[in-house]
Amino acid sequence: MGRFTGKPAALKDSISPPVNLSPCPAPRTVTQDAGGLGAMKPCAMKTLVALLSLFLLELQVPLRAGRANTGSQKESDWARQFPQCGGKKQSPINIRSNKVKFNPNLKPLVLNGYETHQGPFIVTNMNHKLHILLPQTMRVNISNGQEYAAWQMHFYWGNYSSEISGSEHTVDGKRHVGEVQVIHYNTNYNNFQEAQNTPDGLLMLAALFEVKEYSENTYYSDFINHLKYIKYPGQSTILNSIDVRDMLPPDVRHYYTYQGSLTTPPCTENVLWFLLKDPIIISRAQIVKLENSLLDSQNQTLHNAYRMTQPLNGRTVETNFIPLGDPSKALSPPPHLRVLSPVCSAMKTLVALLSLFLLELQVPLQAGRANTGSQKENDWAKEFPQCGGKKQSPINIRSNKVKFNPKLKHLVLNGYETHKGPFIVTNMNRKCA
Template sequence: MKTLVPLLSLFLLGVQAQHADWTYSEGELDEEHWASKYPACGGHRQSPVNLQKKKARYNPHLRPLILHGYGDQEGAFPMTNNGHTVQITLPQSMHFIAPDGTRYFAQQMHLHWGGASKELSGSEHTINGMRYVAEIHIVHYNAKYGSFAVAQSAQDGLAVVAALVEIQDYTENTYYSDFIKHLSDIRYPGQSTVLADINILDMLPEDTKHYYKYYGSLTTPPCTENVNWYVLEDHIKLSKAQVLKLENTLLGHNNKTLHNDYRNTQPLYKRVVETNFWV
């Protein structure tokens, strides 16, 4: 059975070992003022970015990511609404090997979406200036550090596999049906449920071999600049009804529906975005 999972942002329930914590209260700091408390948020290697196909550099040495344990997994996988996002904790048996041979263990999975003012666009990364419906992030840490708690502050500590979501008319993506059904179980901040089975591979695009790669940061405070980003070229397809449920089910700490939980794109500065496919 493919009971699937994920959702959003990188900071949860104040559990630092799970992810760098979002320590300020709802509304205390907006995105424009993050750097006043978290200086890294004003750095020159921030994420997300606009991925411009004509400026991306093809690198023939970027081999496909080697994914292990992304398929059927049995067990108990916590899924929590922390007031800022929904997070699903992933097993260490799920990991990938990067083109340079580095092994990254999975930590959690989350999603970013829109929804405010009926806006159906909520991805963090954009492609040629276009924002997609939503974006999934699978957060990993460098295996050599032994734990996320240690890796989250290391220069080469983190990696995120990301995929953009687009609407496919009225065709329901059945791999997301169970996950979306469980959202109502965690409508309020602090609520949790448990997923018995997950299959992340089925939730990803059909093509997981081709991607954009660049070096950036976490997209929420403390915005540490230690993330290798792998943004898949292919997209996830969801029906409009599924997207509307995703956008309108969860509440934040202010008892308002969680909408537009994405960060605006950041300047690329001197960084180069690479691809392992011709654009």
């Protein structure tokens, strides 16, 4: 949860027009009969449900005590109004991988109901952060058997274009480009409101973002495309479906865990944190779009809304995996290749040219390939019927949906070691081979 960059909009503002309900079409006229409303289109019904949800949100989920009064208050001043913000178990923290404690009794988290849900899901610009209301059928079970129900999903980022990262937690002093946090409450209590002030009330499941230039994360595409509808604080939009499991890293088995707090006022120190070891991979274009879609109450682009890391104060960070050792101790690379003599090089060149000549005679392009020209992929099946078959490649592999087969053995690769050339590299018009 991040720093306040301006006076947060009161929650009632979050239901003020315009509330964009994309991608539903423009509202249609609803006929009335003696019984009241006539037949209502499904999309209109979803709109009604969404607006009702926002109204109930105002009644049931007030801003945490004092949030609306922080205004432009600096983070360093929070403790004056919210004493727990100056406590000894505050979050976020810097995790030093050489100081964490391996606990063999910590089991992987069990995520139930995290797969695709049908909406509507309300996404709101909260002025200092972005959040999504989640169905409470989403549950997390931890090692001791305790169950927690999901409540909200929060996002934080920096300013990637200015080379400023924006995650709240850091690992070995490194701040990642962003962070997602899913807040849960202990199901021993009836609801979030009852649990939020109890010593064992809350759990936060968090993951860090990492950018790979062209690695678009398609599970985030629809979500990011909806942000244009909530540019201003208090605006909300609707996602028709969401799969939180796919928005997390593929491997959620390994994590860091510690006892901490909320990262915004009132900073209650009743949060059991689980920071996943693996990051969420997104592309540079996606993080830039995410960072530049929203404005705060000062009409400034919402950047760098994270809280600074807090002192550990003797707390222990535990893991259920053994961190890797010092990278500097890794094996050194193999010796450099020998420089070939001029005579040997000339012979290899001659052999390579001869091989190219033989290739032209013996290895024609695969049937039809030379004729595809600028043919579009969706036209391939007209000429090659199997291109429209039911067992086509490539596919998207969902690591949390694959089936383990204990009978499958490791592949045995023979003759894959270094070979002496020449090796012919050819531009095949549509690929390199």
